[in-house]
Amino acid sequence: MRRRTADREAGAGVWPLGLPRTGSWTLVGLTEAVSVLGLVAVFSGLVGLGDDNGDALAFTTAGVVLTLVGFRGRRRVFRPPGPTPHSVITGTGILWGAMIGLVASVYLATGTIVRLDNAVVEAAAGLTTTAVTALPVPEVSRAVLVWRAGTSWVGGLAAIVVSIVVLPQVLRGTALPVFATRERWLELVPNYATGQRRVAALYGGFTLACILAYLGSGLSPTDALVHGLSTASTGGFSTNPDSFAAYGTGPRAVATGAMIVAGAGLFLMWGVFRGRARCLWRSQELRLYFAILVGATVILVTGGDGLGIADALFTVVSIASTTGFATREWTTFGSAAVGALLVTAGVGSMLSSAGGGIRVLRARLLMAYGRRELRRQLDPHAVVVTRHDDQPLDDRTLDQLGGFSVAHLTVVGCGALLLAGAGMSVPSGVWSAVSAVSTLGPAPEAVGAFGHLEGVTRPARLLLVVLMLAGRVPILSLLASIGFVLRFNRSTGRRARRLSRSLRRMLQQRRLDREPRISPDG
């Protein structure tokens, strides 16, 4: 038995067709994602029973098929030892693209959406946890609402696992991204398996807490479920077209608190879980996160738009955590308020959150980076060390940060230009690009505070998909996966040529072997 397990892990087993099992991190991730999405679809279908049984059956069926395919597929692939940075970075991009295709297929197969572009937009919005929708929310069934929120929940989980478990583990020792202190990261993610388990437990536990809190605040079970999934994942999907404008102070207060935690991320949850909440206050990232929340709230309250503190805080928290719930049409506020919200959206959530944006930590380090460069200009001999949580950062980390920021801003800038070219006004294009890359969603004018895409042209919608993907998938992964696709054709050709050469040599050898040999004595 042990021997068979070892053989299976080592890839010694064979397909029914005689092909060997495949060792691939990308395929492992993909089959696991398919399984989870299948289970979510089954769950959506079951929840939808009694509302629209046609939808419920369709989702249940689709879910069963996906689950079976996922589980069967998972048995045919195994994790090869020692994933390389290249394979993980490339795999992440491919995985995300495949998941979007899969979710879009479910939308099309169940008949929820009939147009391919809308299905892709909806799938991308869900998986990237961006609060925009092409669906007419009041008309869709319960199963669709839960499925939509479920996709954002899966997308949020995948984002966290990739960004705080997989990438740092793989890049450990080469270019460990800065999350918090290295000790705190190692405490949460000592190794791949434990880290994944802890992240899933924290994320799942937080989701459950959100759902229960919403139930306690008076929401219906379906509303609580959908909002709970959307809050934990910072997806921002609501069961109402007017989002939280339809609810009273109780659900809003729960949402505000839950969004603050969701935006703060898993390190906060882990610290609280381990009873070290006081130590967390030493985190410069957390302090800046709260400073941004307070600062933006003050600007909104004093901005002359007649906003109360609770409403202002809700709006700021929703945007800072890149969730995208709304209680007011904030896009028509005064320019100071909208400007403050644009900066808040651009900065986004903390690094261990499912939210998006350039992230609070990177924003802080960028300021430090700017200070360092300014200091170097003023005093060329000065040795300036940038610190995070009292730990010095090496120049390589800061250079990586600089590279990331340039890539991020380039994507936003190009996105804004292209969106303007696709029919949006320039301010709306800029806002929409920032919002999409930060996986927020809502933006002034075309999209609005409630994230409806009816007024957005088809090219602009597809551009938004690309921008959402760029915001969710690490930019490095996106570029690497594009490079992989381009290289694939070249390498396939090379392999084919090598194979034909080998075959020719083999045949030639056989011919030689068959020829009668002449003995030395004649």
Added chain:
Amino acid sequence: MHVIVVGAGEVGSYVAHRLSREGHDIALVDLDTDRLLDMGGELDVLTVTGSGTHPSTLELAGVDRSELMVAVTSDDEVNLVASLIAKQRGVERSIVRIEAPELRGKEAAKLLKVFGADLVIDPDQETAHEILELLEYPGASEVAVMAHGEVIVIGVRLSEQAPLVGRSLSEVAAEHEPDWEFLVGSITRGDQTIIPRGDHRLLADDLVRVVCERRARNRVSKLLGLSRGMPHRVLLLGGGRTAEILARSLAHRGVEVVMVERNPARARQLAEVLNDALVLEGEITDAKLLEEADISRFDVVAALTGEDDANILACLYAKSGGAGETIAVVHRLALLSLLGEAGVDVVLSPRTATANGVLRFVRGDVAAVATFLLGETEVLELEIGPESWADDTLVSELGLPKDVLIGAVVRDGKARIARGRSRLRGRDHVVAFAMPGSVDEVSRLFG
């Protein structure tokens, strides 16, 4: 007493010099034959070439009849092993130089006990401590703190404007009757150092060492023409351990610290560990760098590298550039007397601070010792033993040699400047100025 000194570097050779002059039998061990030849020519010591970690080398140095091992190479491990071998061969006491912070403190105490280290010394730390004491008295050339800080010995070169210049000591004393708060303990004029008497007249450029009570230090500083208080801005040239320790202490006291270090990796390391200090990367003799650092705004510039030439040159540049006080650490003392005239305000050597610790340990019955780079005077802090005949005796009746002067008496933690009419008691601490030849006699007197 037979003493083995392992390491003939700056510290080791100075310790050997001081101990041999006191009549001890010294064996100096080092790997560098040339250096030992030089030392052998200068000092009355036995030189042994070899490693202090080799029992055979130590045998040649006479480890079996030795009473004290002084292991002061710049390598902690060598010092520890030398101490261990010495202890195993029956040497009673051992002094070990340790630089690694990990081998100091409470955690390392057990380890050091295993290696038989009775006294741990760190020249870098001692030097940093000495500079810190000096910085509290800007303008002073030497500062020694005795009797748990109750008595302070300040050495200062008198400027022409100093209120004491041109007056005899009896005139100064008469002015401060009935309670003296300070006493001039020694005067170095040119190459000659004396223990002064009442008729000695103070002249400009005299290096005087004054003992004073802690509470009177501000008034005495003023009288000596010194300003008081820590400087606000300090420039440290060189990024060695001394500079690092100093920068940490100064930054802790709120002083703005700027450091210059030429090694990029070390500069980066310093910038990482010193949160509140600005580290500049470059040569300390780079005039452009010093100009860019705006050298004139610094109250103190301390050159602490291992290169005397660079230290002196940088201090001269700093002085000409308008910096406040300049402090140079020097290792070769040949040009010592010229540095003051050239514009270096204070000259320090790691050897003196270290030697003070060693001498105190060797003498055993001395609570503290202060020796100085210029002049041979020593300041000793001694406790009057309960059986000493000095108990219940007036200072004037002690019959002290001419080159000994009682400066202060500390009773129950309170210091008083000693007068002829002061009566000594058992367990009093006495701070005395003495020339090296009278040190033993003084020790016997109070022991």
